[in-house]
Amino acid sequence: xxxQQHGSLSQPLRRSRPSRPESARTRTQxxxxxxxLGWVQFGRLAFALCLVCAPLMSANAQPxxxxxxxxxxxxxxxxDAIEAAQLRTVKIYGASVGRVEGYGTxxxxxxxxxxxxxxxxxxxxxxxxxxxxxxxxxxxxxxRTDRLRQLALLKIDAETPEFFNxxxxxxxxxxxxVVTFSNAFKVADGEEPMSVNLxxxxxxxxxxxxxxxxxxxxxxxxxxxxxxxxxxxxxxGAVVKTDGELVGMIGKLIESSDTNTRLNYxxxxxxxxxxxxxxxxxxxATAGADDEPHKPAELGIRLFGLNGPRSPAYVDxxxxxxxxxxxxxxxxxxxxxxxxxxINTIKDYQEELKRLIPGxxxxxxxxxxxxxxxxxxxxxxxx
Amino acid sequence: MRxxxxxxxxxxxxxxxxxxxxxxxxxxxEAVVDKQDSSTQAPxxxxxxxxGLRLTPRAFRIATERIRGSLVTIESYGGSSTIEGxxxxxxxxxxGNSTGLLISSDGYIITSTFAFLRQPPAIMVMTSDGKKQxxxxxxxxxxxxxxxxxxxxxxxxxxxxxxxxxxxxxxQWAMSVGVGYGDSNPAVSMGIISAKNRVGEKxxxxxxxxxxxxxxxxxxxxxxxxxxICVPLSPRSQDVGAGVEWYDSGIGFAIPLGGLERIIEKLKxxxxxxxxFLGVQLKQNEDGKPGAIxxxxxxxxxxxxxxxxxxxxxxxxxxEDVVDLNQLRRKIRKLIEGDEITLTYLRGEEENEAxxxxxxxxxx
Numbered sequence: 001x002x003x004q005q006h007g008s009l010s011q012p013l014r015r016s017r018p019s020r021p022e023s024a025r026t027r028t029q030x031x032x033x034x035x036x037l038g039w040v041q042f043g044r045l046a047f048a049l050c051l052v053c054a055p056l057m058s059a060n061a062q063p064x065x066x067x068x069x070x071x072x073x074x075x076x077x078x079x080d081a082i083e084a085a086q087l088r089t090v091k092i093y094g095a096s097v098g099r100v101e102g103y104g105t106x107x108x109x110x111x112x113x114x115x116x117x118x119x120x121x122x123x124x125x126x127x128x129x130x131x132x133x134x135x136x137x138x139x140x141x142x143x144r145t146d147r148l149r150q151l152a153l154l155k156i157d158a159e160t161p162e163f164f165n166x167x168x169x170x171x172x173x174x175x176x177x178v179v180t181f182s183n184a185f186k187v188a189d190g191e192e193p194m195s196v197n198l199x200x201x202x203x204x205x206x207x208x209x210x211x212x213x214x215x216x217x218x219x220x221x222x223x224x225x226x227x228x229x230x231x232x233x234x235x236x237g238a239v240v241k242t243d244g245e246l247v248g249m250i251g252k253l254i255e256s257s258d259t260n261t262r263l264n265y266x267x268x269x270x271x272x273x274x275x276x277x278x279x280x281x282x283x284x285a286t287a288g289a290d291d292e293p294h295k296p297a298e299l300g301i302r303l304f305g306l307n308g309p310r311s312p313a314y315v316d317x318x319x320x321x322x323x324x325x326x327x328x329x330x331x332x333x334x335x336x337x338x339x340x341x342x343i344n345t346i347k348d349y350q351e352e353l354k355r356l357i358p359g360x361x362x363x364x365x366x367x368x369x370x371x372x373x374x375x376x377x378x379x380x381x382x383x
Numbered sequence: 384m385r386x387x388x389x390x391x392x393x394x395x396x397x398x399x400x401x402x403x404x405x406x407x408x409x410x411x412x413e414a415v416v417d418k419q420d421s422s423t424q425a426p427x428x429x430x431x432x433x434x435g436l437r438l439t440p441r442a443f444r445i446a447t448e449r450i451r452g453s454l455v456t457i458e459s460y461g462g463s464s465t466i467e468g469x470x471x472x473x474x475x476x477x478x479g480n481s482t483g484l485l486i487s488s489d490g491y492i493i494t495s496t497f498a499f500l501r502q503p504p505a506i507m508v509m510t511s512d513g514k515k516q517x518x519x520x521x522x523x524x525x526x527x528x529x530x531x532x533x534x535x536x537x538x539x540x541x542x543x544x545x546x547x548x549x550x551x552x553x554x555q556w557a558m559s560v561g562v563g564y565g566d567s568n569p570a571v572s573m574g575i576i577s578a579k580n581r582v583g584e585k586x587x588x589x590x591x592x593x594x595x596x597x598x599x600x601x602x603x604x605x606x607x608x609x610x611x612i613c614v615p616l617s618p619r620s621q622d623v624g625a626g627v628e629w630y631d632s633g634i635g636f637a638i639p640l641g642g643l644e645r646i647i648e649k650l651k652x653x654x655x656x657x658x659x660f661l662g663v664q665l666k667q668n669e670d671g672k673p674g675a676i677x678x679x680x681x682x683x684x685x686x687x688x689x690x691x692x693x694x695x696x697x698x699x700x701x702x703e704d705v706v707d708l709n710q711l712r713r714k715i716r717k718l719i720e721g722d723e724i725t726l727t728y729l730r731g732e733e734e735n736e737a738x739x740x741x742x743x744x745x746x747x
Contacts, residue, residue: 076429076433077436079434107604173440173444174443174444174447174568174571175440175441175442175443175447175571175573176440177436177439177440177443192682199572199573200440200443200572200573202567202570202571202572202592203564203566203569203570203571205470205564205566205568206470208470224564224570226571226572226573226592226631228590232632242436242437250600254561260630261594261595261630262631264592264631266618365505372517374507
């Protein structure tokens, strides 16, 4: 199954460019022309006009490799994104554990050496070092980790003028191009540049914890993208828009033990900013507010438990006057779902009951004979 | 004088930019060179391409908005667990939410058989207006992994435009859209059409991500019209779950809706279209001799009932010479239950003919 995951584009990275890409140059010149004045400024205007026409002339003068063939000269399209990512991503060297090599990727988020990466065993060793894009190697200190979102904050003692300026508002809408910059499969050996992939933002959403504890690799907001980032080694890499703005950081692998399928996603920039500024708490605020403490709820259903907690949720008794009684639930009915959650076993029902809030109505679906029935009922406080 | 200078400057700047973007009145953007004329047109300048590439996400968003009203969330067990802004992780095959597409104003919804892997007792759908209602399965096409549902109250929900089959071009934009993650907002993946007439000539192939997140959902073009329905498919097997292992791999399949009218009418009539089953185990004939040798015959299957026996050599199918095993398999895979084929076979020295009506596979 691992072999099926592969990126769509992997191109060797150009070295840092001495001049800014053409597109940026043209934009600046246009802005400079705007405050047009009288004769005294004629010289400036003429100069500006020449600058504007220069790209026209230089574009013709610079044959791109594809012009002759009649194809588009579009080699330079993702320059800004790639340059930004290349200068602001670092390699982290930690402890090897068994045959798992102890190195990963992280991103620079401040001018004084703050780095975010994904939490991992390799960071727990005595010595962690960070390799900057300029080749320097620095010792790093682990500042803190976030267990729920599997993030780690490191600091090196160095000036890092190239860093991702984390925005408080989410960056990247559905459909926007994203360029991912990562060391998938750890294919970049030593000094080699990382792999660049292309995709779009698929969906901005929030992932809940799954029932199976083995599945929890991340819980919180995430940006789903359609570039393949779910390869081992990719976590800690950068996901940027075409203008170089950070959309997020590739998170740890989220793989469902049920289906062996993986998610391609990034931890969003605003969540990363909260992490750096130490605003994240263990209570993940969600639309459903599962974690808020509330009084235990009761529906009045006693299930037939002789076959154990893993048996289907057949109703044994219904308490008189209870919400289930008023909804006309009877013994031998089979509870199928509560509040939209599929109930397969008695244990499922008990778990879901804990989440119900007295006074907040829920939809219950049950099976009676061959018929499926949907009812709404309002749980009361458990006495 | 000042005005003259400013106009000169502005004109000069525009020449310098040379961004050419055509916008139709709906706001969609056509910044990509028209493919049909690409051989006669001069290549666009880098600036134009940059501009085009910057505007394409907007086109993706507009296309997604156009199809959104026709999307349907299918929850197989009654009670939708779809919540806006939340996903529940990746669920087991056949559980969790699936995607469907409303294709007619009288309430027919098309989706993939993948959604019903577990034979659910009831099917609940939520249409794009948030309304939930029970749906019933009307017909299944197990050769295309499609399933047709019907709801009683489609309200005034929009029905999407379908791309005619002959207009689908290799290399054109294709976006897969689905609600299978559990969020009521759809997830979008972008790619191109990689190939046509794949898997027994039934599907188009795309490199947009196709997965349980969008099986049953539409593959759309840049204008928001439906190219086809995303399904798991494999050239090796017709099992309902075959091909899922290729999720998000750069190889995804969709069944084009253009030209599928006849099949949809059959499904509406309640027909279940199943792969044709002959019931023989074959092996390649030796020494370069033509034909395929029957190794064994499945009891009570069509071949057995027609009198075929082990050691018989199949020489022709419907008059066509059998060159090798794969050719024979490919031909039979295109057929459905109820199709009739004529086999010409050799028994000893004697050539015989048998007309056989294919049954459905005993596995289901």
